[in-house]
Amino acid sequence: GDKVKQSPSALSLQEGTNSALRCNFSIAATTVQWFLQNPRGSLINLFYLVPGTKENGRLKSTFNSKESYSTLHIRDAQLEDSGTYFCAAFSNTDKVVFGTGTRLQVSP
Amino acid sequence: EAGVTQSPRYAVLQEGQAVSFWCDPISGHDTLYWYQQPRDQGPQLLVYFRDEAVIDNSQLPSDRFSAVRPKGTNSTLKIQSAKQGDTATYLCASSFRGLQLYFGEGSKLTVL
Numbered sequence: 001g002d003k004v005k006q007s008p009s010a011l012s013l014q015e016g017t018n019s020a021l022r023c024n025f026s027i028a029a030t031t032v033q034w035f036l037q038n039p040r041g042s043l044i045n046l047f048y049l050v051p052g053t054k055e056n057g058r059l060k061s062t063f064n065s066k067e068s069y070s071t072l073h074i075r076d077a078q079l080e081d082s083g084t085y086f087c088a089a090f091s092n093t094d095k096v097v098f099g100t101g102t103r104l105q106v107s108p
Numbered sequence: 109e110a111g112v113t114q115s116p117r118y119a120v121l122q123e124g125q126a127v128s129f130w131c132d133p134i135s136g137h138d139t140l141y142w143y144q145q146p147r148d149q150g151p152q153l154l155v156y157f158r159d160e161a162v163i164d165n166s167q168l169p170s171d172r173f174s175a176v177r178p179k180g181t182n183s184t185l186k187i188q189s190a191k192q193g194d195t196a197t198y199l200c201a202s203s204f205r206g207l208q209l210y211f212g213e214g215s216k217l218t219v220l
Contacts, residue, residue, distance in 0.1 A: 031207075031208075033208050033209060035211075041197060041213070041214055041216075042211075042213060043151075043199070043211040045208060045209075045210070048207070048208035086150055086151070088209065090206065093163065093164070094139055094156070094158070094163065094203070094206035095153070095156065095163075095164055096141060096153065096156075096201075096209060097153060098143070098150040098151045098152070098153075099150055100149075100150050101149075101150045
C-alpha cells in the first residue's frame with residue numbers, strides 16, 4: 001500500500017542544538033506538507049512544498065521528488081519545538097498520505 | 109477567515125452505539141478529507157471528497173462507517189455500532205484544488 005516512512009521515530013535534543021528529520025515515500029508524491037502536532041493535538045502547518053527548498057526562521061525543508069524524500073531541518077532547537085512532526089505526501093489525484101511521525105522532545 | 113470547524117469535540121460511547129461527526133470546511137475549499145488518528149499514531153486517511161463526489165473511500169470500513177458531503181460543503185462522518193477499536197481522534201481537513209491542507213481541531217472518540 002501507500003507508505004510514507006519517517007525517521008527517526010523519536011528524538012531528544014538539548015536546547016540550542018540542530019537536527020534533521022526525514023521522510024521517504026513509496027508513492028509518487030507531487031507535493032509535501034510538514035506539520036507539527038502540539039501536545040493539545042492541533043496540527044500546525046509548517047511547510048507546503050513543491051520540489052525544492054523553503055526556509056522559515058529556524059526551520060528549513062527540502063523536497064526531492066526524483067529520489068522520493070523530504071527533510072526538515074531544525075536549527076537552534078527551542079523548548080516550544082517539542083511535539084510530533086508529520087510529513088504528508090500528495091499524489092496527483094490529491095490523495096494525501098501521512099507519515100508515521102517523529103516525536104521530538106527538547107530539554108533545557 | 110474562519111478555519112475548519114468540527115463538532116463535537118469529544119464523544120464517549122458504549123460499544124454498539126452510533127455517533128456522527130460534523131465538519132464545516134473553509135469556505136471555497138472544494139476538497140475535504142476525513143482522517144482517523146489512533147493514539148500515538150499518524151493520521152490515516154478514511155475518505156476524501158471533491159465537491160460532493162467521493163474520490164477515494166477504499167480505507168473506510170464500509171460496514172459501519174459512512175461519510176457524505178451532499179452539497180459539496182459540510183460533511184458528516186457516521187459510525188454505526190461503534191467498537192472499542194474505533195477509539196481515536198477523527199480529523200477533518202480541507203484544501204482548494206489539492207493545495208495545502210488545513211485541519212480542524214478534531215473530534216476525540218472514546219468507546220468503552
